[in-house]
Amino acid sequence: MHEGRSFFARMRVDTRPFRHRDFRNLWIGQGISMIGGEIGTVAIPYQVYTLTHSTALVGLLGLASLIPLLVVPLIGGAIADALDRRTVLLRTETGMVVVTTLFLVNSLLPHPRVWALFVLQSLAVAIFSLGRPAMSSLTPRLVPEEEYAAASALSSVYSSLAAVGGPAVGGVLIAAAGVPWTFGVDLVTYAASFVVIWRLPKMPPVGDVDRPSLKSIVDGFRFLKGNQPLIGIFAVDTSAMVFGMPSALFPAIALHQLHGDAATVGYLYSAPYAGALAGSLFSGWTSRVRRMGLAVTIAACAWGAAIAGFGFTTSLWPALFFLALAGGADFYSAVLRGTMLMRATPANLLGRLQGIEFAQVASAPSLGDLEAGVLASLTSLRFSIVSGGVLCIAGCAAASLLLPKFLKYEARVEPAG
Secondary structure, eight states: OHHHHHHHHHHSOOOGGGGSHHHHHHHHHHHHHHHHHHHHHHHHHHHHHHHHOOHHHHHHHHHHHHHHHHHHHHHHHHHHHHSOHHHHHHHHHHHHHHHHHHHHHHHHSSSOOHHHHHHHHHHHHHHHHHHHHHHHTTHHHHSOGGGHHHHHHHHHHHHHHHHHHHHHHHHHHHHHHOHHHHHHHHHHHHHHHHHHHHHSOOOOOOSSOOOSSHHHHHHHHHHHTTOHHHHHHHHHHHHHHHHHOOGGGHHHIIIIISOOOHHHHHHHHHHHHHHHHHHHTTOGGGGGOSBHHHHHHHHHHHHHHHHHHHHTOOSHHHHHHHHHHHHHHHHHHHHHHHHHHHHHSOGGGHHHHHHHHHHHHHHHHHHHHHHHHHHHHHSOHHHHHHHHHHHHHHHHHHHHHHOHHHHTOBOOOOOOO
C-alpha cells in the first residue's frame, strides 16, 4: 500500500513552482486570460461564415495567420533578449487589448466588415507572436533550474483546459447572448494578465546582447549550428507534426468514417487537448527524467503510434481514446522539449531560441494539414492517417540515429522536494 501511494505521489503533477509568488501569480493571470482568448477566438470563424456562408473564406483565416506566425516570433525573440521582458509583455498585452476592442466594435456594427476580421486576425497573431518569446523565456527568471519541467507542465494545465473548455463556452455564449459578448469576455480577462505582468519585477537583458536586428536573429540560428540536442528537438517535433497531424481530415473522418455530424467534429478536435490535460495531472515524473532526448523520442513515437491506431477506428469512442492518448504523448514531448531548450540555451540567447521554436511549432501543423489532405485525396483517409503515424515514428528514429548527442542528452536531475 505504501509503495502504491509513493508511485502516485511521484506521478502526480509537481506543484513546487507554485511556491514562487511571481510564477504563481503569472499562472493565475495567464490562465484567466487564455481561457478568455479561447472564448473570443471561436467568434472569428463563426462571424466569417455567418456573414459570407463561405467555408473557403473561413479556411483563408489560417492563411492570414501563417505569415505572422513564421516571421514575427523571430523578431520577438530578438526583442525579448535585448529589452526588459516585463516591458515587452506590457506593450504586447496593450496591443492585444486594442485589437480585441476593435473586434468588439466591428461586431457591434449593423453590418460587421469581413475584411476587418481578416486584418484584425493578422494583427492579433502578429502581436501575440511578438510577445510569445518573452513570455516563454520568463521561466528561468521565476523558478530554479530543477523546476523547469514542473513549471512547463503546470503552464500546460491551463492551456489545455482553455483549449478544451474555451471553445465550448464560446459556442454557448454566442448562442445565448451573441458574438459581441464573446469579444467582451475576452477583453475583460486581459485585465488579469495585465495586472500580474505589471507586478512582476523588471527583467533586463542578461549579459552582452545586441540590439534587435537581422544580425541578432541570425545569431540565434548560428547557435543552432552543430547543436545536436536542440536540432533534435526541432527535428522530432517537425516529424511528428508534418507526418502525424491529421486534424485537417477530422471533418471528413467524422462524417464518412465515423458516420457522425458536426458535433462529432468538435469532439475530435477537443480529444487531444483532453488527453494533454489528463497527462498534465500525472506529470511529476518529467522533473526526474535524466535521458531527456530519449524520452522526447519515445513520447513522439507514442504520438505516431496513437495516430496510426486512430486511423483504424470506425466508431467514436475508440477514435477519441486514441486521440486522447496522442494528446497526452504530445504533452509530455512538449514539456521535455521545452525543458531541454531552457537547459541547453544560454540566458542571453533564450528569447531568440524560443522565437525559433515557436515559429517551428506554429508552422509545422499547417504543413501537416497539407500533407494529410493531399495524401488522403490521392489514396484514402485511412491510408493517409495510418501512414502518417508510421512515418512519424520513422522520422523520429532517423533523427535519433543521425543526431546521437540528442539521443544521449542528459540533464542534471535533483530530487523533488
